[in-house]
Amino acid sequence: MLDIFKEVGRGKKGAKDLSYSEARRAAEWILDGRATPAQIGAFFMAERMKMESADEILAFTDALRVRSDRFSINGGLDCAGPNDGRKKSFLATLPAAFVLAACGLPVTLHSTPSLPPKRGVTLTEALEALKIPARNLPREASLTGYEKAGVLFVPSEQWCPSLKKLRPFREELGLRTVLNTSEKMLRFSDASGMAIGVFHQTAFKKGMELLTRLDIQHGLIVQGVDGSEDIPVQRRSRVALLKKGHWEEHIIDPGEWSLDGEPPQEEWTGVLQAQRTEEVLEGNAHPAYRNMVILNAGLRLWAVDRVKSLQEGITQARGALDQGLALQRFRSFCDTLSTPVQTMV
Numbered sequence: 001m002l003d004i005f006k007e008v009g010r011g012k013k014g015a016k017d018l019s020y021s022e023a024r025r026a027a028e029w030i031l032d033g034r035a036t037p038a039q040i041g042a043f044f045m046a047e048r049m050k051m052e053s054a055d056e057i058l059a060f061t062d063a064l065r066v067r068s069d070r071f072s073i074n075g076g077l078d079c080a081g082p083n084d085g086r087k088k089s090f091l092a093t094l095p096a097a098f099v100l101a102a103c104g105l106p107v108t109l110h111s112t113p114s115l116p117p118k119r120g121v122t123l124t125e126a127l128e129a130l131k132i133p134a135r136n137l138p139r140e141a142s143l144t145g146y147e148k149a150g151v152l153f154v155p156s157e158q159w160c161p162s163l164k165k166l167r168p169f170r171e172e173l174g175l176r177t178v179l180n181t182s183e184k185m186l187r188f189s190d191a192s193g194m195a196i197g198v199f200h201q202t203a204f205k206k207g208m209e210l211l212t213r214l215d216i217q218h219g220l221i222v223q224g225v226d227g228s229e230d231i232p233v234q235r236r237s238r239v240a241l242l243k244k245g246h247w248e249e250h251i252i253d254p255g256e257w258s259l260d261g262e263p264p265q266e267e268w269t270g271v272l273q274a275q276r277t278e279e280v281l282e283g284n285a286h287p288a289y290r291n292m293v294i295l296n297a298g299l300r301l302w303a304v305d306r307v308k309s310l311q312e313g314i315t316q317a318r319g320a321l322d323q324g325l326a327l328q329r330f331r332s333f334c335d336t337l338s339t340p341v342q343t344m345v
Contacts, residue, residue: 005039008046015050023059031063031162040169044177052178054209060182061214068160071143071189073152076106077218077304078191080184081228083112083156084176085120089225089232090263091273092292094126095280095326096230096317098333099297101150102325103316105306108189110154112163116174120226125270126277127153131338141337149333154188185214192217193304197224204240208247218242220303231299233261233291241303252299257314259295261288281327294318 004026007016018026026043029035035043047056077100079093097107111123113135127134137155146152157164163183170177184196194216198207204221211219219242222231231237233254240249254260264286266272279285280293297320298313307313320326 005043005046008043008050015046017050017053018056018059020055020059023053023056024063027060027063030166031067033165037169040166041173044169044173044179045175047178048175052181054206054213057178057181057185057206057210058213060178061185064160064162064182065186067162068186068188069139069158071139071146071152073106073108073146073189073191075193076108076152076189076191077193077195077300078108078110078187078189079229079300080194080196081109081111081123081230082118082180082197082226083115083122083183084118084180085114085122085125086226086228086268086273087118087120088268089228089230090266090268090276090289090292091121091123091126092230092289092296093228094123094273095277095293095330096297096300097151098149098281098326098329099293099317099320100300101329102320103297103301103306105301105304106146106150106152106189106191108152108154108187108191110156110159110186110188112156112167112183115167115170115180117176118226121268121270121273123153124155126273127337129270129274130277130334132334133337137337145333145337148336149329151329151333152189153337156183156186156188159188160186181210185210187214193219193300195220195222195229195300195303197222197227197229199223199227201238204238204249208240208242211242212247216242218304219247220300222299230292230296232263233259233288233295234263239299243303243305252295252310254291254295257295257311259291259314261291263288263292277330281321281330283321283324283327290321294321
């Protein structure tokens with residue numbers, strides 16, 4: 001394996017992208033515990049400096065997938081947020097999941113405790129603030145929650161133990177690694193639709209290639225807040241939709257649907273994310289947070305062809321909120337998964 005490590009460690013000018021088969025060998029070597037800590041750190045550092053190719057990301061994704069538990073959901077949407085969390089934005093994807101479920105679209109969410117480089121608030125911390133043992137949730141509880149509410153929450157490090165084994169290396173490095181992207185692509189429910197976010201416009205092309213090669217039927221890539229799958233309401237956003245095997249790009253302007261707004265500046269914690277989620281679903285949230293949930297839910301309904309237009313998706317999402325249908329799903333989910341005593345973070 002040293003020959004493969006050398007290929008990516010020749011410096012900025014000399015480093016080469018690995019082929020899929022080479023990257024898969026490296027992934028197997030690392031995930032099976034055959035690489036030393038020094039080799040793992042050096043490989044991740046070299047990949048970060050070189051920038052990971054689509055082949056390398058897919059190789060790690062596939063190697064992790066075969067080491068993961070699964071639960072297939074027909075026709076669902078996987079909302080694949082970053083596991084380094086949010087520093088500056090509301091986790092709209094959480095309440096949006098219950099809006100989508102109320103509209104008849106099964107949703108899969110997955111998360112871990114916060115990771116480098118951002119070390120922001122993740123779904124895990126938000127759910128723990130709702131008294132749900134998100135980092136150690138038993139598989140049976142996850143499935144029961146899905147049956148009751150239409151939302152499957154997967155603690156990624158429980159369903160993919162290889163990720164948990166590599167956490168110490170990632171914590172010590174403190175940098176983004178190939179795993180930051182691969183872990184989002186694991187598709188624990190084999191969902192036919194996937195929503196992902198990117199930080200920069202330059203990442204759209206790679207994202208399109210990744211989702212295409214993963215055989216996703218309906219893909220949504222957005223230039224989201226904090227690099228997430230959530231688009232903001234205070235500015236326009238570029239999005240790409242995979243429909244019938246072809247990608248189409250759009251600019252989403254929240255103002256066109258009277259959903260624009262400036263969110264307040266907040267010091268985000270898991271407790272605050274949970275509180276804002278409840279406020280949106282209960283109907284007493286800041287307008288910008290409500291608008292953000294409606295816009296993102298409507299966009300996702302459109303992306304997976306549950307509606308014929310973004311306008312129709314927005315109308316359905318607003319109705320699910322206003323009629324209390326999303327709140328019913330949320331309460332059922334929390335009642336099913338919460339524990340009597342749980343430390344809030």
